[in-house]
Amino acid sequence: xxxxxxxxxxxxxxxxxxxxxxxxxxxxxxxxxxxxxxxxxxxxxxxxxxxxxxxxxxxxxxxxxxxxxxxxxxxxxxxxxxxxxxxxxxxxxxxxxxxxxxxxxxxxxxxxxxxxxxxxxxxxxxxxxxxxxxxxxxxxxxxxxxxxxxxxxxxxxxxxxxxxxxxxxxxxxxxxxxxxxxxxxxxxxxxxxxxxxxxxxxxxxxxxxxxxxxxxxxxxxxxxxxxxxxxxxxxxxxxxxxxxxxxxxxxxxxxxxx
Numbered sequence: 131x132x133x134x135x136x137x138x139x140x141x142x143x144x145x146x147x148x149x150x151x152x153x154x155x156x157x158x159x160x161x162x163x164x165x166x167x168x169x170x171x172x173x174x175x176x177x178x179x180x181x182x183x184x185x186x187x188x189x190x191x192x193x194x195x196x197x198x199x200x201x202x203x204x205x206x207x208x209x210x211x212x213x214x215x216x217x218x219x220x221x222x223x224x225x226x227x228x229x230x231x232x233x234x235x236x237x238x239x240x241x242x243x244x245x246x247x248x249x250x251x252x253x254x255x256x257x258x259x260x261x262x263x264x265x266x267x268x269x270x271x272x273x274x275x276x277x278x279x280x281x282x283x284x285x286x287x288x289x290x291x292x293x294x295x296x297x298x299x300x301x302x303x304x305x306x307x308x309x310x311x312x313x314x315x316x317x318x319x320x321x322x323x324x325x326x327x328x329x330x331x332x333x334x335x336x337x338x339x340x341x342x343x344x345x346x347x348x349x350x351x352x353x354x355x356x357x358x359x360x361x362x363x364x365x366x367x368x369x370x371x372x373x374x375x376x377x378x379x380x381x382x383x384x385x386x387x388x
Contacts, residue, residue: 159306160357164369166216166307167350170315172373173212175343176380177205178318178336197332198322205319209312217308224300231286231295238282238290249285250275256288317346340377347373 181201242249250271257267274281286292321338351366358365 159303160354162220162303162306163310164350164354166213166220166310167314168347168369168373169216170209170213170311170313171317171343171346171350172376172380173311174205174209174315175318175339175377177201177208178322178339178343179377179381180383198326198335201335202319202322202326205322209315209319213308213311213315216311217304219304220307221300221304224295224298224303228295228298228300231292231298234290234292235282235286235296238285239278242278242282242285246275249281252289253281253285260288314346314350318343343373343377344370 178201181197181204238249253271253274254264254267257270258264262270274284283294287294318339320342321335325335325338347370348366351369352362354360354369355362355365
């Protein structure tokens with residue numbers, strides 16, 4: 131028996147998801163990229179603006195060289211330490227969610243196998259609550275009853291309200307968060323790395339770092355808009371707005387402590 135010529139194949143479905151819905155590894159890890167990137171930019175700029183705000187602006191001579199050196203030392207140390215911390219944190223949190231999902235699904239499968247009537251009644255109740263008529267709810271429940279695995283997944287989503295974690299990738303998610311943190315987080319430090327040891331004032335370096343930070347925030351917002359296909363101005367504005375608030379707070383704290 132051959133498949134119908136109109137039957138949608140797995141390859142065709144994957145092509146449809148990629149073309150119509152923008153499904154890609156980049157899109158699948160958008161949360162980690164935005165989360166890691168934004169945190170990296172703000173965390174690093176907090177170091178830069180903190181030192182600059184704490185009476186480092188306007189100084190000259192050895193004090194200014196010392197200030198620039200401190201920005202680099204603390205900025206790079208913070209970048210690596212926080213990047214590793216965020217990557218491992220994302221890995222462990224996703225791993226924990228996956229473990230909880232697996233445990234709860236095992237319980238659901240056990241209930242379907244050993245107490246199917248109660249699960250059947252619960253399914254009808256949930257379907258009716260979602261808007262189906264009693265007759266249609268019973269029809270759908272009868273269908274799910276013939277497919278225990280699919281039934282368990284449906285109950286996980288609609289009874290326990292848990293997202294499917296069966297295909298979660300904790301290691302990949304953690305690595306993406308870490309790399310995004312490093313790639314975007316190093317941007318505010320680029321002027322200090324490029325002009326360290328040269329005759330450039332701390333004031334000028336801070337201005338260049340601020341400009342680089344703005345560019346990084348806008349680039350991150352632009353990348354988000356490409357994946358989500360939302361309005362470009364809105365996506366870039368949201369990321370920039372959140373980053374600007376955090377940056378101003380960091381600079382203000384530096385001024386206050388100075």
